[in-house]
Amino acid sequence: MSRLEPLLIDQSVKGRRGVGIPKSPVSQPLGHLIPEKFLRKKKPHLPEVTEFQVVRHFTRLSQLNFSIDTHFYPLGSCTMKYNPKxxxxxxxxxxxxxxxxxxxxxxxxxxxxxxxxxxxxxxxxxxxxxxxxxxxxxxxxxxxxxxxxxxxxxxxxxxxxxxxxxxxxxxxxxxxxxxxxxxxxxxxxxxxxxxxxxxxxxxxxxxxxxxxxxxxxxxxxxxxxxxxxxxxxxxxxxxxxxxxxxxxxxxxxxxxxxxxxxxxxxxxxxxxxxxxxxxxxxxxxxxxxxxxxxxxxxxxxxxxxxxxxxxxxxxxxxxxxxxxxxxxxxxxxxxxxxxxxxxLGEDGVKEMSRRAIINANFIRVRLSKIFKVAANEPCMHEAVFSGVPALKNGTKTLDIAKRLLDYGYYAPTVYFPLIVPECLMIEPTETETPETLEAFCTTIEKIAREIETDPEMVKHAPHTTPVQRLDEVQAAREPVLKWPSWNSAFNTFYEEKTQKSQGPQK
Amino acid sequence: MYHPNSTSDEKNLLKKIGVSSFEDLLPRLPKNHLNPGLGLRKNLSEMDLSREMEGLAGKNGSPLSFVGAGAYDHFIPAAVPAIQSRGEFLTAYTPYQAEASQGTLQSIFEFQSIVAEIYGMDMANASMYDGATSLAEAVLVAVRQTGKPVVILPDALHPHYRRTLETYFGSNPGIQLATVPCPHGVIDSKELDMKLSANKDKVAAVVIQSPNFFGCIEDGAEWTQKAHAAGALSIVSANPLAMGLLTPPGEYGADIAVGDGQPLGIPLSFGGPYVGLFACKQELMRKIPGRLCGKTVDTNGQVGYVLTLQAREQHIRREKAISNICSNQNLMALAVTLQSSLLGPEGLRDLAELNLQQAHYAASQISNIPGFKLHFSAPFFNEFVLELSGDAELFQQKALAMNVLPGLILKPYFPSLDRHILVNVTEKRSKEDIDRLVSVLRSVK
Amino acid sequence: MPNPQQCKFAKTHEWIASDGTIGISDHAQKEMTDVVFVDLPKVGLEVKAGDACAVVESVKAAFDIYSPVSGKITKVNQAVSKKPALVNQSPYENGWLFVIEKSNPAEEAVLLSLTDYEKFIEEETNGH
The missing domain is CATH 3.40.640.10 (Type I PLP-dependent aspartate aminotransferase-like (Major domain))
Known part of the structure; x- marks a missing residue:
């Protein structure tokens, strides 16, 4: 995982542009076309960067993500199967x-x-x-x-x-x-x-x-x-x-x-x-x-x-x-x-659900030694567990979810449905190989052992992701939902430009 | 070949599960309905399928088009689809595990910032389905916030937006939609006063669309003032590209700004997926629908981003939720973010002006042709209503025979505009394209 | 500043003082975890006993607050709007939510004393 990336706006330098826009060959003075009162006065605080800066910034951001293309994503109820190119x-x-x-x-x-x-x-x-x-x-x-x-x-x-x-x-x-x-x-x-x-x-x-x-x-x-x-x-x-x-x-x-x-x-x-x-x-x-x-x-x-x-x-x-x-x-x-x-065609559609069900049941049986299966019978496309049997030393299902990230697996859906205590919902889908499923289950077993031997480490997981657990309370108590606007010194930008292009009529 | 398990894999898995056949895994499925013949075709290879799809795509025409009406053919720099199609963005899901989703989360934060800046508003959400549903959600916020039932819509509102509102609220006794006429292409000031006084103390919001369906620029500042004087909110639906040039809703005190982000980096794609923009004043922060991403810190004090204020949402509030929406148009929002970042503030302005100039050139050239005239005299952005001398259908057929689509026929939407078309000119229509349109119009009139 | 000993409690975890001040119990604030937002009623609102008239939000949940008695809201605590953490820090003092002018004091008869409320919580917890 690469290191964190600053906001694009913080990489902005006045005058840089990512894409050139040609001038209209049939241009008239703006003042002829539109009353001045309808023209924007305040410059929006958007990044002023080159195309390469944009490409590198968003490529780096993309690398901070887990995705199906890069990771097993057993998110229950979301059917995270392969998305064909x-x-x-x-x-x-x-x-x-x-x-x-x-x-x-x-x-x-x-x-x-x-x-x-x-x-x-x-x-x-x-x-x-x-x-x-x-x-x-x-x-x-x-x-x-x-x-x-x-x-x-x-x-x-x-x-x-x-x-x-x-x-x-x-x-x-x-x-x-x-x-x-x-x-x-x-x-x-x-x-x-x-x-x-x-x-x-x-x-x-x-x-x-x-x-x-x-x-x-x-x-x-x-x-x-x-x-x-x-x-x-x-x-x-x-x-x-x-x-x-x-x-x-x-x-x-x-x-x-x-x-x-x-x-x-x-x-x-x-x-x-x-x-x-x-x-x-x-x-x-x-x-x-x-x-x-x-x-x-x-x-x-x-x-x-x-x-x-x-x-x-x-x-x-x-x-x-x-x-x-x-x-x-x-x-x-x-x-x-x-x-x-x-x-897929007719046969492929049938094969799709059949293999999704088989994969989910493999997970159900394989993990039933670690977790408690929510319903004691074959499942369909996803296996739902209560994490309680594995949760020792003050750990919670959330900790298992977070620790999985350290091993390169996205977390299953957790705490849904609400009727299952400390719930984990795992949907492997049909497009994952038996090797991936086996490796995932082995990792869960490993985490269950870690809960016994080093619970504090598990409680503080993840350790290898770009950020650690985030302070959601602060985010909700004092919300910061956007980058700051220009201070007023910049606000005449559009005005100046508008007046320049207004022509002699003004 | 998307399914990895070979027959022996399957046998092996079934053995590990402890059943002898797949059917043993289906104890509760009704046997009489199990495994029906679907009547679907056999599977196709990638080669055959590509050939077939290319054949179907080839059945579509590609006339020189001047149809806009809420979906616009704009230039999209190559960098936009290149980044947008990266698997790490394309195939991720909702960033529930923030530690493994910082790329998506930060890009949402940047999107929210950009949308708020473009509209000049305090804040924006992580997006809605499209411009029409964004407006519907804004109406709900206004009704809930004011406790009043009447929402005034301009006659010049995009007809799809109006229909969407009618579907959403048609059977809701708590919301009444009223219409203010736009005889000159924009809201009529006296008519608006009359509507407001006829519904004294009952108006939740005045909806303004600018540029409106006819392409005309509304006096958003004045209508907002009237709305506020009547104790109503002002909701402005605006093309974000036009905001490069036109006064944004935030500058004149609108309470909610919405719009469709399609003009900023999203292909026409026969109507979707697009992205609904939703921005508002700070005081509505906890009353608005949709996902919100906020900045915070991790346990080491490192800056990071999370989904926040989730107690508004359906997965917590269920039937008391502010909206039933449980997604955002994230990939399309990313396109808006990329396009806006490439343009920057000056590029956005220049692109908006290029649209304005090309459209005005077209309008002036066309109105020089005898038999054609601009139907409205109000200022317009990149779209205008053209009055023809005869039947619009026939006219379109003739023009299409020359592979030009001159505009949208308005009669199905506004029966009184029975000889009228809506002509849109974006920056992608060169002077030569416009001159060709003009010569076709001359020859078919 | 009400003393919880002298408050009456609803089974939905609100307390009410003799002067009509209403808040949530210490037990409730612990269950809710960190309060991030409090949505208070408008002053002047008439409510009936059992009406949901405020919402307390944590990061992952929202809790309706029910008025234990009928009456008119006469005052709301702006301090908790600005600093929701007060509900956690001081549920019986600075974290009060609103004041109601009781219209039917007889309704208080069904409310619990602190001791009975604590007993009720214990039974509920063991019941699960």
């Missing part, structure tokens, strides 16, 4: 990258054909009847799905104001439901992560519009009662939503549409391997059953007489919930996911 190349084809989102259909036939095909692939993999590719992320997909359920009930005159969510769900589920104006009611989970059916039945009133279920659940276990749950919901007139965050475990193995789900979102950045980019962009397409299709957001891509068209008119889609964002969607992400699916 081919996906990048295809999304970067000039004929795709440079298409304007509002170009007439005749200009974007190739693009529309790909997007149409991607919808068809997703329909086939999930068993739903229609898809929207618009949502920008998983949470955005959830919100879309909740709006769809709301529109569905409203169209039927149903007055339903409650969304049921298991207590083990991701925080985005209740946050999305609340944003759409629903009342959130929690359903209890049993200690093995399964929904407590008696609590569910008690809370499944006529008020319930939607039940949101994560499958496999956040303990990595397939909800065996799922068909009972969806059947009983439908009997009460409620819809069932699948949070497809864990779809990597299901793809090709079982179709959510066959299990009674009405709506689902798929995180393309997980299951279909689009790069996480340090926190985004993602894409969260939403699939629905036939009865919900009229409510899907616009614009939609349709095939009309062998031509592909993008349509958003109110006349054509009178019941649509509208638009969830600007333009069609995160197309660059969609192109990567499409490339990945076509590369």
């Amino acid at each position: 081919l996906n990048e190349a295809m999304a970067g084809l000039p004929g795709l990258k440079n298409i304007h989102p509002l170009a007439p259909d005749v200009v974007s036939q190739g693009m529309l054909e790909i997007l149409y095909n991607l919808e068809q692939w997703l329909i086939r993999v999930t068993g739903f009847d229609a898809f929207t590719l618009q949502p920008a992320a998983g949470a955005h997909g959830e919100l879309t799905g909740i709006f769809l359920a709301q529109a569905y009930h409203r169209a039927r005159g149903n007055k339903k104001s409650v969304v049921l969510i298991p207590d083990s769900a991701h925080g985005t589920n209740p946050a999305s439901a609340a944003l759409a104006g629903f009342k959130v009611v929690q359903v209890k989970s049993q200690s093995d992560g399964h929904i407590d059916l008696s609590d569910y039945r008690q809370k499944l009133t006529d008020e319930v519009a939607l039940i949101m279920i994560t499958l496999p659940n956040t303990l990595g276990i397939f909800e065996g009662q799922i068909e009972t749950i969806t059947r009983e919901a439908h009997a009460k007139g409620a819809l069932v939503y699948l949070d497809g965050a864990n779809f990597n475990a299901l793809a090709g193995l079982v179709r959510p549409g066959d299990l009674g789900f009405d709506i689902c979102h798929i995180n393309l950045h997980k299951t279909f391997s689009t790069p996480h980019g340090g926190g985004g962009p993602g894409a969260g397409p939403v699939g629905v059953k036939k009865e919900l299709e009229p409510f899907l957001p616009v614009p939609r891509v349709l095939k009309e007489k062998e031509k592909f068209v993008m349509r958003d008119s109110k006349h054509q889609f009178p019941q649509s919930i509208g638009q969830m964002r600007s333009f069609f969607g995160s197309t660059g992400v969609l192109l990567r996911a499409y490339t990945y699916m076509v590369t």
Whole structure:
């Protein structure tokens, strides 16, 4: 790991530039074009550096990161699989990258054909009847799905104001439901992560519009009662939503549409391997059953007489919930996911989930001697443990997570789900080799021994990273969220420049 | 070939797990639904797939385009994609383990600084999905902060932004969207006064977009003053590139500034992924959505960066969270950071002026052609509404036959603008390109 | 400056003094760890017993503060807004949160004495 890098602004020297901008050959005095009161007076405090300074600065910053390309990244619930370089190349084809989102259909036939095909692939993999590719992320997909359920009930005159969510769900589920104006009611989970059916039945009133279920659940276990749950919901007139965050475990193995789900979102950045980019962009397409299709957001891509068209008119889609964002969607992400699916094909998609499940179970069995497995049965795509048996001498799961960094592994997800004490959630994905998994487990065993022999060292880990543990309390008590602005002496910069270019008219 | 395990690897792993077959790992899956035929194609080799995708890409046209309308074809220096595609940025995830994510965290801190500086605001978050959703989140903040329900939108707001707000809040009884007319391309001062007094003490925010959908520059200072006088917040949606030249929202006291970062380093890519910018006054710091990265020190006193003020967020607050967002458009934010760093303050200004000059050259040349006229006389940045002498669809078809796309047809968005197109000219359209547009317009009018 | 011996406690870990001053217990501040932010109600706000009317945040959690009694908020502690650490350092003195003008003193009957509150915490801890 290289040493730390100063802020780019602290490397700034007045007058340096990273890129030259030519003068307009048809320039007029600025004062002729725009009233002076609309012109900027205060110079923004941006770096003044050469291109090489920018390149070196950000290359050095990049080297302070762990990433999938450089490290095993067993972050549970995030599906950190290999992001093929081919996906990048295809999304970067000039004929795709440079298409304007509002170009007439005749200009974007190739693009529309790909997007149409991607919808068809997703329909086939999930068993739903229609898809929207618009949502920008998983949470955005959830919100879309909740709006769809709301529109569905409203169209039927149903007055339903409650969304049921298991207590083990991701925080985005209740946050999305609340944003759409629903009342959130929690359903209890049993200690093995399964929904407590008696609590569910008690809370499944006529008020319930939607039940949101994560499958496999956040303990990595397939909800065996799922068909009972969806059947009983439908009997009460409620819809069932699948949070497809864990779809990597299901793809090709079982179709959510066959299990009674009405709506689902798929995180393309997980299951279909689009790069996480340090926190985004993602894409969260939403699939629905036939009865919900009229409510899907616009614009939609349709095939009309062998031509592909993008349509958003109110006349054509009178019941649509509208638009969830600007333009069609995160197309660059969609192109990567499409490339990945076509590369895998039918057999590859099935192999993907199969190998993800085998790898996770290897971890589950291998580490069960060190940790306590949260649910004592085979897991799906991720293995969830309580760290308690390994935690001696005042150590915590967090310490194990931090110590892993010293050995060159990113940490698993820790302290989620909340129902497992001192939780570790490990998702190896299908793209890791058996050698990597073996080495990772050996390292965990080693850390467990270190906890016995040198607990203080573990408690103060990491020791080899560019920084040690950071003071989060100070960061939150006295937040510093940006570099300082110019002091006022510099503020006349834009003014001077503006006046110079204003010409004789002034 | 992305899956490493050979058949013997798999057997070996299953043995170590202690089961005899893969199916033994699926005790709870419903047997009747297991392993369905999906009807997908067979896998493709990299060679075959590349050929197929290149073929599809080739079906797209590449006319000389003057369509903008919220997504702009700008110059992106080679250094931007070169750095952005480094695996250490591309394939990292949310920087939960700060010690192993200082590169991402520091770049977020630099992004927040740059966005705040560009808008002249006190602070910015680590980004939202896009310009439209940023505006929706800003509206939520304003309603929550003021405890008032009415949000005034200009008629000249980008129609996708308006539709997004309508979707987000259409069925929310706590938020009412009102529209102020823009008969001359910008907010009408008297109409705004009327809207404010008709909703006395009920207005949470006045939304200003500048440059607006028509490309016109709004008097943000005046509208902000009116908003404040009515006890409402001022939310400004602004193209960040235009801020190189135009008064930024912070200079006239706006409370929240939002926008789409696409013009700063992000390709058109058929609508996304882009990045929503979100900046605000200091006093709203703990009320805003999205990730925030803060500066702190480690146990040795070494400066470092962490995600902070997380108690606002969904993973802690669940249904009481300020927003449901749990990501940021980090890789796109990085593009904005790279592009802005390469430009610097002077480059940003020069690039903005180049846009302004080229667009004004185009506007003056076109308005010299009989039958064409600029629809609005308000000052504009790099986009303007052009009134044609006849049907816009037919006109576009003819122009496309000469491989020129002269602008966006406005009728679907503004039925009264039924012979009008929105023409955008960025720095990438040379004088020769503009002259070609002019000659095509002359020939097809 | 209230003496915890003379305060009444809610099972949600707030204390209230006879003059209507409200804060959180020593036990609560320890559980919360380092307090980084306190969001206080507006003066003049009318609340009912059990209403969430303030939020205390640590780095990884947020805690709703429920008013133990009904009434009107008459004063808030600006000092804890500026220096949230006061809640940790001095939960019964400088770390008080707000003052309420009680509208129904009878509601205090369900609140606990310090001794009963401590017993309650012990039972809760052992219960887990």
